[in-house]
Every structure is written in C-alpha cells, then in structure tokens.
Amino acid sequence: MANWFDSPGKPSIKTSTKADIPDGLWAKCDNCNEVFYQKVIEENLWTCPECKFHFRISSRQYMSFLLDEGKFTKEIGRTLIPKDPLEFIDTQPYPKRIGDMQKKTGINEACIAGEGSISGHPVIMSLLDFSCIGGSMGSVVGEKVARVFKRGIQNRCPVITVNASGGARMQEGILSLMQMAKTSAIAGVFAREGLIYISIFTDPTMAGVMASYASLGDIIISEPNALAGFAGPRVIKQTIREELPVGFQRAEFLQKHGFIDIISSRKNLRELLVKILSYVSIQ
C-alpha cells in the first residue's frame, strides 16, 4: 500500500488478510470464524450473514449491485494509464508494479469511472479498488475523478464516489499530492453548479483521498465500521503520545462527531441511494 502520509516503515493501515475473502467453495469469516458457502456470502453482497462483517470487495463487485445492469453505460477515462516521471523504484520499479496490478486485477488503474443509472436515475460514478496499490490516488485516479465531476456538470447529473484508499500514491510524489487540490477544486466547481455529490466511504478511506474529494460530499455515507481519517490511528497515537478513544476513526465514531451523515449496510445501500436520488430529481 502506498500512503504518503504514514510514518516510515509499516503503514498504519494495510490490506488485512482478515478482510479478504478466500477463493473456493467455502469461505470463513475471520471476524466471527463462521464458515459459509461462498455463494451465500456473494448473495449477501460480500457481508457475513452471521456477524454482518463487510468484506473488502473490488470496484466491479461494488458496481454489480449498485448500478442498473451492474455496469456503466459509458466508461470514463478507460485508456488512461500512469506514467513514471520520477522513475520510482521501491521494492520494484513502478511500471512493473503497475503491470503486475493490471494483470492481477484486470483493470488499468485503482479507479474506474463512468456513466450509469440507479433504478433509472442517471449518475456519474467513480469507484476505487483497494487491491490496486491500496486504492492510492496518483495522476490517473485524480484525472478520472476530475473527469467524473466535469461530466456531472455537463450532464447536470449527480456524482457518486465509492472510496477505498490508503491515500496518495507515493510512487508519483508531488504529482500524486497535486491530485488532492485538483479533485477538490473541481468538486468545488461542481458544488457551485448546485448539483449533488454523494460520497461513500468503505474500509478504509484514508489520507489523501479522504482529505480531498472524498470528504467533500453533500451527503457522506459510510459502510459500518469503515476506517476513515487522515493519518492512521497508530501514527496519531505515536505523535500525540496519548491513548485514543475507543472506535477512533471508525464510521460510528465519526457519525457521532458529525463527520458522516449516514451509516448504511451494503445490503441497504442501493435502496438508500434510490431514495436520495428520487428527492434530488423532484427539486
């Protein structure tokens, strides 16, 4: 995972094997240890039928139950691929990391974006994929998100972002950080057009993504127990040298403190969006 804002060494949040769903016929929920048919988990929209734990899922899985027909009618920025201006080498050269990610996930970048509809209501949407270099925002992710807002303005259409990210993409250095300003600026232009922006947090929505466009939604919805913040709890704890409150930076804590408007289980999310979009279309 690439997170510009974390302390050196291990990042404060990372893909937890606990949150990943094993392949195969059976799947065990590592939160409650119950074992289920994989199919049952899928029918439950990748949440545990027993303890309601929300597994991390891909952007395409998210689209499958949120959008009509489970897909975009028109994709935005599909051919955009990142460059390597810094010739960055971490454990391996950045282009190789990108190539491996593309092979593994079948998508070009951590963000997919496009036009679609939810129960007939047109929306422009971007979705991040945590399995793609931690859903980190580099120049391509930032550009796609910016195009989403621009298309929203062109089409006079609500924008929805589904966020899952460790933050900015360190392999792109300052070009990555610039995406925070770029996406926030265009989200501001979109807002001044009087259009509605719904931001959805999934676990985790952190750092550069949270501190830019993801936190600017007119309505912020979160999946239960999603971690959302700027620096991670471990970094904050080390910095201020104090114990953090129970549930710090989790969705329920953030809702209690006014940062998140609605917590919705994945199973109720589409219905909730239909309700909101219906209100908006009446106005």
Ligand SMILES: [Zn+2]
């Ligand atoms: Zn469970």
